[in-house]
Amino acid sequence: MNHEEMTAAILDAKNRKGMTWEQLAEKVGMSPVWVASCCYGMNTMLEDQAKALCDALGLKGDVPQTLQTCPSKSWGESVPQDPLLYRLYEAIMIYGPSVKDLVHEKFGDGIMSAIDYKMHVDRVEDPKGDRVVITLDGKFLPYRRW
Amino acid sequence: MNHEEMTAAILDAKNRKGMTWEQLAEKVGMSPVWVASCCYGMNTMLEDQAKALCDALGLKGDVPQTLQTCPSKSWGESVPQDPLLYRLYEAIMIYGPSVKDLVHEKFGDGIMSAIDYKMHVDRVEDPKGDRVVITLDGKFLPYRRW
Amino acid sequence: MNHEEMTAAILDAKNRKGMTWEQLAEKVGMSPVWVASCCYGMNTMLEDQAKALCDALGLKGDVPQTLQTCPSKSWGESVPQDPLLYRLYEAIMIYGPSVKDLVHEKFGDGIMSAIDYKMHVDRVEDPKGDRVVITLDGKFLPYRRW
Amino acid sequence: MNHEEMTAAILDAKNRKGMTWEQLAEKVGMSPVWVASCCYGMNTMLEDQAKALCDALGLKGDVPQTLQTCPSKSWGESVPQDPLLYRLYEAIMIYGPSVKDLVHEKFGDGIMSAIDYKMHVDRVEDPKGDRVVITLDGKFLPYRRW
Amino acid sequence: MNHEEMTAAILDAKNRKGMTWEQLAEKVGMSPVWVASCCYGMNTMLEDQAKALCDALGLKGDVPQTLQTCPSKSWGESVPQDPLLYRLYEAIMIYGPSVKDLVHEKFGDGIMSAIDYKMHVDRVEDPKGDRVVITLDGKFLPYRRW
Amino acid sequence: MNHEEMTAAILDAKNRKGMTWEQLAEKVGMSPVWVASCCYGMNTMLEDQAKALCDALGLKGDVPQTLQTCPSKSWGESVPQDPLLYRLYEAIMIYGPSVKDLVHEKFGDGIMSAIDYKMHVDRVEDPKGDRVVITLDGKFLPYRRW
Amino acid sequence: MNHEEMTAAILDAKNRKGMTWEQLAEKVGMSPVWVASCCYGMNTMLEDQAKALCDALGLKGDVPQTLQTCPSKSWGESVPQDPLLYRLYEAIMIYGPSVKDLVHEKFGDGIMSAIDYKMHVDRVEDPKGDRVVITLDGKFLPYRRW
Amino acid sequence: MNHEEMTAAILDAKNRKGMTWEQLAEKVGMSPVWVASCCYGMNTMLEDQAKALCDALGLKGDVPQTLQTCPSKSWGESVPQDPLLYRLYEAIMIYGPSVKDLVHEKFGDGIMSAIDYKMHVDRVEDPKGDRVVITLDGKFLPYRRW
Amino acid sequence: MNHEEMTAAILDAKNRKGMTWEQLAEKVGMSPVWVASCCYGMNTMLEDQAKALCDALGLKGDVPQTLQTCPSKSWGESVPQDPLLYRLYEAIMIYGPSVKDLVHEKFGDGIMSAIDYKMHVDRVEDPKGDRVVITLDGKFLPYRRW
Amino acid sequence: MNHEEMTAAILDAKNRKGMTWEQLAEKVGMSPVWVASCCYGMNTMLEDQAKALCDALGLKGDVPQTLQTCPSKSWGESVPQDPLLYRLYEAIMIYGPSVKDLVHEKFGDGIMSAIDYKMHVDRVEDPKGDRVVITLDGKFLPYRRW
Structure with a gap:
């Protein structure tokens, strides 16, 4: 499982559960920007943090492991259009x-x-x-x- | 006088006087980031503000007027190298x-x-x-x- | 469902129904440019608006929800060729x-x-x-x- | 005289006279956007129009002629930063x-x-x-x- | 059917039939460059023209309709390499x-x-x-x- | 004298004389597009042609020689904005x-x-x-x- | 069959047969650079040449025909990284x-x-x-x- | 003296003397492409070679020294237009x-x-x-x- | 099997086995940076080296052969974002x-x-x-x- | 004095004195790469270091001060051509x-x-x-x- 697939799985579960990053951040015990950044494949969680997030979202399989794996960070467009x-x-x-x-x-x-x-x-x-x-x-x- | 010439004149006077943006900001009665941004040709001062700045730096001529003129803002490299x-x-x-x-x-x-x-x-x-x-x-x- | 899939589903239904943006705009009660921009994933509709659009086009599933989700806007080529x-x-x-x-x-x-x-x-x-x-x-x- | 020199001369005179594009447009008898665009080297004036503009600004020499010469239009950055x-x-x-x-x-x-x-x-x-x-x-x- | 799929379908049929753009242009009653440009998704045909082309090539389904739909024109590389x-x-x-x-x-x-x-x-x-x-x-x- | 200086000298003389490329082409005995292209530093003239052009424009010095020198052709912007x-x-x-x-x-x-x-x-x-x-x-x- | 698919099919057969471009060039009766360039979709073979190459590689179907079709040449990166x-x-x-x-x-x-x-x-x-x-x-x- | 100035001085002297790279190469005792590349600031000469070239062209001052100095090589456009x-x-x-x-x-x-x-x-x-x-x-x- | 597929297969096996590049380098008898570079499709191994690596990772099929094939090296973004x-x-x-x-x-x-x-x-x-x-x-x- | 002018002044004096970066580094009491980087406007020296360098090179005026001023670092081409x-x-x-x-x-x-x-x-x-x-x-x- 690469980080793009991990992000897609997390966003999908988050939408289905109707949870916000703030709620997830509380479950993980860390701040919302950081928790979201891990889920977007821009930072790595420790094992406990990854487990807490996946429990909250009902995710299993490779997601907790991938959350702990150092990602290759990139952001596509050098100047954002959004x-x-x-x-x-x-x-x-x-x-x-x-x-x-x-x-x-x-x-x-x-x-x-x-x-x-x-x-x-x-x-x-x-x-x-x-x-x-x-x-x-x-x-x-x-x-x-x- | 265009904004590049204005910026050069201000930075030169600031260096000669040995003043910081914080000191200049106090003279103008505004915040340091904003005062510096006007001097870099990224914002416009009101007449009083421009006068206060130029008095502090001993600047005359077109500088106060140019500080009040709407600049065409640009920053060269789309991705900064510094x-x-x-x-x-x-x-x-x-x-x-x-x-x-x-x-x-x-x-x-x-x-x-x-x-x-x-x-x-x-x-x-x-x-x-x-x-x-x-x-x-x-x-x-x-x-x-x- | 991401916004690209949503746009494809809407354009497909619009073509099959032979409806114009002006007709759809009337159904939604908003202006044509804005309604089209939502369908191209460039703006978000309120729940009622999304429902009205989907009713007019016979669309169900994730389309109404995606129409209400903040999109990440982008337009590909920085200089358009069309x-x-x-x-x-x-x-x-x-x-x-x-x-x-x-x-x-x-x-x-x-x-x-x-x-x-x-x-x-x-x-x-x-x-x-x-x-x-x-x-x-x-x-x-x-x-x-x- | 090229179009960049023409633009600089006109903007300089306009600032010294303290005139707006609206005022100049009235002198020329055309609309403000169009008059400004000619002065920025993006359109060409007819002889009478160029003369009226230059009279209002006290400009002589090559300016009226250059205002009537087809410019090579360009705008530098393909995506504007201002x-x-x-x-x-x-x-x-x-x-x-x-x-x-x-x-x-x-x-x-x-x-x-x-x-x-x-x-x-x-x-x-x-x-x-x-x-x-x-x-x-x-x-x-x-x-x-x- | 989008314009890329339409182009692929037409080129495929053209090759199988062994027909040239000149021959197809005669069938449509228009000039060869224009007929080819429609097939490359760069122009739109009228209903009769699209029908004549599709008859000559034995094409059905969405092709005639797509030939009449305004395309979003683009050409990829800003400087061609061919x-x-x-x-x-x-x-x-x-x-x-x-x-x-x-x-x-x-x-x-x-x-x-x-x-x-x-x-x-x-x-x-x-x-x-x-x-x-x-x-x-x-x-x-x-x-x-x- | 490089080709940019040559072009500037020719365009200046052409404007002062009020001559068109068609008139100059007649003097040189070649076609207008080609004559203009030589003057823009995109082609080279033979000695007689360069002499005829310079005679018509009253140009001396290095211009005739530079018109015969192979230029390094370039056009700046890869996509033109004019x-x-x-x-x-x-x-x-x-x-x-x-x-x-x-x-x-x-x-x-x-x-x-x-x-x-x-x-x-x-x-x-x-x-x-x-x-x-x-x-x-x-x-x-x-x-x-x- | 497009030229990318043709290239993939030829390289695959070449590897399976363990043949070099020099050996294939001998079969075709032409030079190695040119034969390789045809196989990379950068030149077109005559019918006999395409047949000789395909015989040597045990290839059938659309490959010989595609080798004779004028390709749209391109090389991706304008500056190569290899x-x-x-x-x-x-x-x-x-x-x-x-x-x-x-x-x-x-x-x-x-x-x-x-x-x-x-x-x-x-x-x-x-x-x-x-x-x-x-x-x-x-x-x-x-x-x-x- | 930087390498651009050196190149300009050499090309100017070469034109005035009417000498070719082949003739200069003979004077230096090296091949023409290499001699030209040194003069374009793309390679460095040994002391004798630089002296021979400058003697042939009647050049003095900093030119021989600059011909021996390691240049910073660059070629502007990544894709040439000439x-x-x-x-x-x-x-x-x-x-x-x-x-x-x-x-x-x-x-x-x-x-x-x-x-x-x-x-x-x-x-x-x-x-x-x-x-x-x-x-x-x-x-x-x-x-x-x- | 192309080099991207080879890299994916190796990284997948490496993760499943929980081995580091240092451990794999020891098996191959070469240095870690070089071994990793071969696996990323940036260098070629000799037959013995490829065999040792694949034995350590339990890989068969085309992987050892592809490790010995000269890759076309590239790195996507000219300026890295990670x-x-x-x-x-x-x-x-x-x-x-x-x-x-x-x-x-x-x-x-x-x-x-x-x-x-x-x-x-x-x-x-x-x-x-x-x-x-x-x-x-x-x-x-x-x-x-x- | 900006950093480009400072670099030019230092390189000029260094050439005239015939000194290497290694010799200058010894005078300053720091390492050669770092000393050179300061002179190229990529790092700042302390007052003593700047003085030692300028003494060795016979430089006065604004050079020592500019060597202590934080530069805006940039390197032009994102991919170097040298x-x-x-x-x-x-x-x-x-x-x-x-x-x-x-x-x-x-x-x-x-x-x-x-x-x-x-x-x-x-x-x-x-x-x-x-x-x-x-x-x-x-x-x-x-x-x-x-």
């Missing part, structure tokens, strides 16, 4: 140089890790229209000099 | 489908605006290594049905 | 800077939303040859300053 | 198949001309936020069978 | 600016229509080697000024 | 497979040369609108078997 | 301008035909390591002036 | 798989080196039209197994 | 010019062979976090002058 | 999946950092031809689960 994803891409590209300068001002030469990294999505109420708040939280990695 | 920017791009692409599903679960069909949008960069102390925390905060826009 | 679509693309690209300036003159810095957006296609009689008139109608969104 | 232009591109791509079907239902096999074509930008008041309304109006051209 | 097609592409690109200038000298600002358009392929005898003569014949369309 | 050139590209791509089949039916396996090649542009009167007629005329080259 | 093919590509690109100049010095303005063309691959013994010697041999085609 | 270069590219791509198989049949798994490599261009007389014969001659490099 | 592979790509691109200069300083004009080449992956303990150490080891190939 | 760099790219792409699997076998899910990273180039004597040995040495970063 409007929700494009807006994220656009925000990163437009504000990229500003963010880069501020990281360097606050930390020196280095980057925000995308590996020692976590991410959250929240809904914040606002009388002018509720807001999507996405938090990117990565360890600062300074460049090594050698 | 490692700091690439990590942001990578995080967005890897977690994109997960974020998309969570927005739809919390809000229904629609997107996070990149126009009614704000963004912050923070340094968060952590004994295992301080962390870069970037907040994307945009109004939810539901798709219109007509 | 002549009708290419002419639309060409018109947007050739007149893009002019349109941009006029929006800024009339509204200030911001954009026309493609989310709070509607679109119509009309045939206008003309003695020199009837004309296709396409109306793009989106809410103006001013850039937030923060 | 958010205002990208939204237009996105709207055309997402609703393209729907628009195509409706044109064929109303007219048969053929296209909307981008040559025998006109375009308008309007501001429409709306209590929920004013709207940008863009009208694309092109002659229907049926495919010739031979 | 040597015969590449030479056509090369000739157009190398002589493009020259052809453009001559059209403008003879007609003014406008284009040759690719819609109100016809095309012929001929073999012309020549003692130094026979020649392929291809004629592109399209209506001149002047740009509208508005 | 509408007149795009229509030629589109016509070739849409009718390419049909033209290919007809050449093979009439000649066997081989191609139309783009080297032993000539091309003409004509205006043909037509009560429904005059037509642009472009003739591509190249020697048939059969594939060698070895 | 190291052997990439080295050929690299050699052509690095030495391209030098080769071009030498052809023009020896022949004048024109090209080496890739149609009236033959190619050989030889192994040449060398005490420092045997060498691959590839010969490209094409008719010189002078540009026509008209 | 017809002479495109034909070479096309021949390599069309016959690539055939050549690859023959190299493997004759040598086993490995490649033809493009580094321990030489290349010649010859004119071969032929009553049906003289032929361009290009020889690619590279050491066979077997893959190492480890 | 983060582990992207970091390798990034390191090569960022330090490329530095590495190039150092090779030329130490060896003169030439390259590191990727054919007479070996590669190792090691884990090196480090109190600040263990390190991945990858060694690229290729024969220096000097450019031939001819 | 043969030395291409071989590195090729080796990474061909052995990428094998390396990835071995890292996961030895460390679990994670990557080799390209930030906490060092790199060395060595010449290793070998009777069959000396070898280039390049060492990539980066900290292992495990994916965070959250």
Whole structure:
């Protein structure tokens, strides 16, 4: 079973059960973005986590094993076309140089890790229209000099 | 004066004065990411804001006017090569489908605006290594049905 | 059932029934462009709308549910090759800077939303040859300053 | 004088005079989108029109002649990055198949001309936020069978 | 039946019958390039024409109907690799600016229509080697000024 | 002097003299498309031809020599954006497979040369609108078997 | 049977029979590169040649006919990734301008035909390591002036 | 002095002296393709060779030194547009798989080196039209197994 | 059996047996990177090596033969998206010019062979976090002058 | 002074002084690859290091300051054309999946950092031809689960 087949099996079971990522995340005891990312073949679960997810969805067979296997990550189009994803891409590209300068001002030469990294999505109420708040939280990695 | 020339003039003055975006942001009375984005030709200031910035940097001539002129925004490479920017791009692409599903679960069909949008960069102390925390905060826009 | 299968099922039923998008739009009580866009997997219907469409086409099973599921939108070729679509693309690209300036003159810095957006296609009689008139109608969104 | 130099000269004079495309359009006696498109090197003016524009802007030399010379049209990036232009591109791509079907239902096999074509930008008041309304109006051209 | 399946069915029958496009064109009463283009899913036939073609080839079922359905035209590679097609592409690109200038000298600002358009392929005898003569014949369309 | 500088010098002199390619072609004693193509750096003239052209335009210096030097031909964008050139590209791509089949039916396996090649542009009167007629005329080259 | 299926059938039979292109070329009475190119769907055989090849490989059905049918040639990746093919590509690109100049010095303005063309691959013994010697041999085609 | 400036200086002197690559190659005592490739910044000369070339062309200053400096090789367009270069590219791509198989049949798994490599261009007389014969001659490099 | 099917069969057997590349490499008597590369269709084994691998994995049929057949190597995306592979790509691109200069300083004009080449992956303990150490080891190939 | 100008100034002084990266590295007290990478605008030096380098090269003005400024890293072509760099790219792409699997076998899910990273180039004597040995040495970063 490859990761595409695993994702299809999980999404199918999730739809049939009518469960949200938030509900599944509670079952696994981890955060929703991370749990979803594992199911999309972008991260690996530990054995217990994979078991908890598959129990919640009634999945057996190769799914728990594949959830623990390191995937080859890819995302097809280098520029996303879906409007929700494009807006994220656009925000990163437009504000990229500003963010880069501020990281360097606050930390020196280095980057925000995308590996020692976590991410959250929240809904914040606002009388002018509720807001999507996405938090990117990565360890600062300074460049090594050698 | 076009926006590239404006950016060069501002960065040059900023370096000569040894000022940070945070210091300039205080002078303008706005947030650092936004002030930097205007200086990179990605947003427009109001007259007072442009004046405050130029006073702080000792800039005259066409700079204040150009800061108020709507720019044609672009970012060259569709996939950034600078490692700091690439990590942001990578995080967005890897977690994109997960974020998309969570927005739809919390809000229904629609997107996070990149126009009614704000963004912050923070340094968060952590004994295992301080962390870069970037907040994307945009109004939810539901798709219109007509 | 994914959105490609849904589109194929709907187009097949539409052809067999010999119905136009205009007729289907009347059944659903919404506009033709929007109804067609849902069927092409580019928008989501409410439950009643999906039911009305499927009743008109004699479709059952997963189609009504998939019509209500947020799709991942994409359009393959970044530059369309079909002549009708290419002419639309060409018109947007050739007149893009002019349109941009006029929006800024009339509204200030911001954009026309493609989310709070509607679109119509009309045939206008003309003695020199009837004309296709396409109306793009989106809410103006001013850039937030923060 | 090539068309890029012509555009730069016109935009410079327009800014110095503080005139809008609407004001210039009135001087020329044509519509604003079309007048702007000529100044961006995307269309050609007749001699009288070029003269009226240059008189309004105080321009002489090669500008009037270049305004009457057929340009080689191009727009650089095949997918625009400026958010205002990208939204237009996105709207055309997402609703393209729907628009195509409706044109064929109303007219048969053929296209909307981008040559025998006109375009308008309007501001429409709306209590929920004013709207940008863009009208694309092109002659229907049926495919010739031979 | 989509247009790819239609093309495959027609080419298969054409090969089995050992008929040329010229012979089929005679049956349909139209020119060979146009008849072939319909069979490649690049144009639509009228009902009589589709019937005549299918009778000649012994085809039934959905083929006649699909021949009358507006196709979504595309050609895959933006630059063709087949040597015969590449030479056509090369000739157009190398002589493009020259052809453009001559059209403008003879007609003014406008284009040759690719819609109100016809095309012929001929073999012309020549003692130094026979020649392929291809004629592109399209209506001149002047740009509208508005 | 490179070919870009040569082209600029010729176009400048041609504009100042107000001469057309047809008039220059008469001076050189060759056809207009070919003469223009040499001036665009896409073909080489013989010494007499280069001299005749430069005499007609009042050009001296390196121009006649550069007109006789083999250029490195290129055309920038692999897909042209100028509408007149795009229509030629589109016509070739849409009718390419049909033209290919007809050449093979009439000649066997081989191609139309783009080297032993000539091309003409004509205006043909037509009560429904005059037509642009472009003739591509190249020697048939059969594939060698070895 | 399309050309991909033909190639697969021939390669399969060749492997089962354990025959080399050189052995097959002897059976057909032509050179190995050319015979292999026909089998890869890049050239067409005459009836006798196709029959000889199929007899040697024990192939029947549509293979001999498809070997005689003009293929639509293509090679997928515009830059090859296989190291052997990439080295050929690299050699052509690095030495391209030098080769071009030498052809023009020896022949004048024109090209080496890739149609009236033959190619050989030889192994040449060398005490420092045997060498691959590839010969490209094409008719010189002078540009026509008209 | 970078390699582009060196190439420009050499080509300019070569044109002024009216010398061919063959004549220069004789002065340097090496083959014409290689000498030209050094001048195009694609290979490095030894000190004596650079001196001989510069003496023949009357060049001084940084040219001899730059001829000995390892260049960063590049060729711009990944697919060449000049017809002479495109034909070479096309021949390599069309016959690539055939050549690859023959190299493997004759040598086993490995490649033809493009580094321990030489290349010649010859004119071969032929009553049906003289032929361009290009020889690619590279050491066979077997893959190492480890 | 093509190389993709071979790879799938090997990976499937490897997973079922729960064997690592290191364990398989020991069975074959070669290094792990090389053994894995053969299984991914990027190198060819000798008969004994292929037999040893297939014995260890319980594979029969065409697998041993395909392991000995020269593959057509390719890697899909020219820029890898998987983060582990992207970091390798990034390191090569960022330090490329530095590495190039150092090779030329130490060896003169030439390259590191990727054919007479070996590669190792090691884990090196480090109190600040263990390190991945990858060694690229290729024969220096000097450019031939001819 | 931007980083391109800084690189040009350093390379120019380095050539005039006839110094190697190894000699400069000794002056700075760091490794040659890293020192070169700073000079190519790919890393930042500390104040002392920049001073030592500039003293060795006789450089003043903005160079030491620019060496300490965080650069925006980029490398132009996504696939390098220079043969030395291409071989590195090729080796990474061909052995990428094998390396990835071995890292996961030895460390679990994670990557080799390209930030906490060092790199060395060595010449290793070998009777069959000396070898280039390049060492990539980066900290292992495990994916965070959250």
